[in-house]
Amino acid sequence: MYSDLLHALPEVFGLTNFFAVIIGVIAGIVVGAMPGLSATMAISVLVPFTFGLEPLVALGLMAGIYNGAMYGGAIPAVLLRIPGTPAAVATTFDGYPMAQKGQGGFALQVAVVSSSIGGIASAFALMLLAPPLSKVTLLFGPSEVFWVAVFGLASIIFLLGGNPIKGLISACFGVFVSVIGSDPIYGNDRFTFGQLELLDGINMVILLVGLYALPPVIDLLETPLKTDNVGESQLGTEPIWKALPKMKHFWKTWLRSSFIGIWIGILPGAGGSMAAFMSYNEARRASKNPDAWGEGEPEGVAAAETANNADTASALIPALTLGIPGTAVAAVMLGGLLVHGLQPGPMLFRDNPDVVFGFMWQFLFGAILLVLLGGSLATNSFARLLNLPRPLLGSIIIVLMLIGVYSIHGRMFDVYLMLGFGAVGWVMDKLKFPLPPVVLGLILGGFAEENLRLALRIGRGDWMVLFSNVTSLVIVALTVAVIVGPILKKKLAKSKTRDAT
């Protein structure tokens, strides 16, 4: 099987195939950097145009866009606190404070190097694990996926930060949004008020653009005369060879976050944003001074960006082997594969080894190219966004948001919906409600509901079905550890200080 891997290599270095990856990476960075335009959207717009192309040209473009966009999202996340893609939300936590402290250039360098490392790790995971891992994924039936979602919801607790009550309210809002639309089993509509457009539920991109992109833009426009623009000099950019040594001690975070990203990618449903959040939390927990996090800790950027690129290729492991995409982007790419007659499954590796392994190589090269293309593009061109007058910048972003949201389904309804969420986000921001739990509540709430109901149907109403196998029990144990662990730790620390006094 692995000999096919080497066999596919020469194909990839064909001029057009290689060029496709380069164009893809550049396009991906640009798309990712624009709030509202996600990798999912870029690739879904691209798919229809690739019908006439050779499979590896089309797939190379997609692999490049995927890798590029996952990094591109970091640029506005760092410079403007606007995540360019959903997966870049965690990047704003420390990236934006760094930019305010005049370390925006370094934050972007950390982001591009970390993204590249995550992407490379993920591409290797795809190459080496795709065939054998198909069996592991099969262990995840509805009750197991339900527990994975519960595990994710439990880990939101770490995101609540200062005010757990506000955090929980945010999470509940997200779960409520997940309930809108036709229910996953019977198709009854819930909270749609007869709107056909709401039958499929709230598209995550629309929610994210409204919630995350609009409030900061309003702030930009509100204070057009404020002169705290971070100029190029304040960006603090220095050559990458000088910046690299400063990142040496990130290696543990890179390693840990790559693993987290790869695993989250493989699990169906949980995508880049969850990978980024989880890896951010884990890195923070492992850190010696967790209090500095959120105030401009470069390692936080490294953790988030490594993980959101590490889930890219790995999300294709279940997609290629089983036809279950791990993320929304993987779902769109799966569509792209099908268009070129590549049916996912074990047969894929037998019937089209050159294409499928060639595609994996393209992923790897896309990740490597990211440092070269992303490094210069980001620090030299995109960072200058900051020098634009604020009203101009705000208006450009709003226009891009409107175009992006409109182009998802080509309808104004989504634009109004986005503006509505923008208003909600603005109010939440003013009242200091955290936004990340909303997103996680939306993704995980929907997953938990659907899979719980499927599991109960399989068990014919008997709740014991949820505890009927080892995989479920392992995830339950992990969930309990996530909830109880920090409490015990706190108690231990307290009793220790009490003993000392």
Add this chain to the structure above:
Amino acid sequence: MFNSIKYATVIGATLIAGAAIAQDYPEKPIEVIVGYSAGGGTDVMARTAAPFIEKYLGDGASLVVKNMPGASGQIGVTEVANADPDGYTLGTFNLPGMMARTIDRKADYSADSFTYLANVVNDPNVIVTSKRSGIETMDQLVEEARENPGAVTVGMSSLGGDDHFMLIKLQNLTETEFTIVPFRGSAPARTALMGGHVAMGILNISEVASFQDDLNVLGIATTERSDFAPDLPTFAEQGYELVNGSMRGFVAPKGLPEDVEAKLLAAFEQLDGDEEFLAAMAATSNPVEVVTGNDFKVLTQDLWDLAKGVWDETPWN
């Protein structure tokens, strides 16, 4: 006098122009609305068929596929039903889903809202069981379902679709009872089967064609064996009269000008004999069964009657 001549000339010119519009059809791009995302089965069918329709319409005709996904195809098909019947908006049509939608929820269209052009794909149902279930034949399956009513869990794509109708036919025919587990699409249902999380599944032949080693495929719901799986016996061969499938085709809004309709029908009718088209469809595992015009309309009506009957007896939500 002068005025009336002028008047007559204008009327005459308009009439000629009117006739010319129909004769010259199509004189601008024809939009084909697909109610699903790019890359899905219906989308692939539309895009595969488009160049052939262009060829048969002639005169540099061009078809532009537009995806309007959402609400199980309901958004796209509603758009088609409400479009101007001028021949420049066509749409894809899925059976029995499109008809079931008019029964299990509020829909702004009905079977009468369309000009029926052609059904192109008929993807027959198959019954599969998980390797772990130990069930390898139809007789074993029916026996198990009879002895323990509801004990056999059935993974399928959604309620009110072809998979669901297939199960209802099976239950009625064999007087058995199964437990339905409706997944969000066929792929997750198939995966749950491979993992042994459900015992049995109802899918389409195109969805199991490359999975025959990983699942027990018990039979196919066709009158004759399928080219996609020539070794797979039909249910009728095994003593169960079950014929059912998922159909995909093309419709236009109701009320097309007659000559436009005739021109479109003539183009769609030629798909059946086009070897190149059939090969392209076979390459994407799409079993072709072309049914045009009024026959297609009758087929739709029959399926609506069946769905309505089922709904009245055992509503699925």
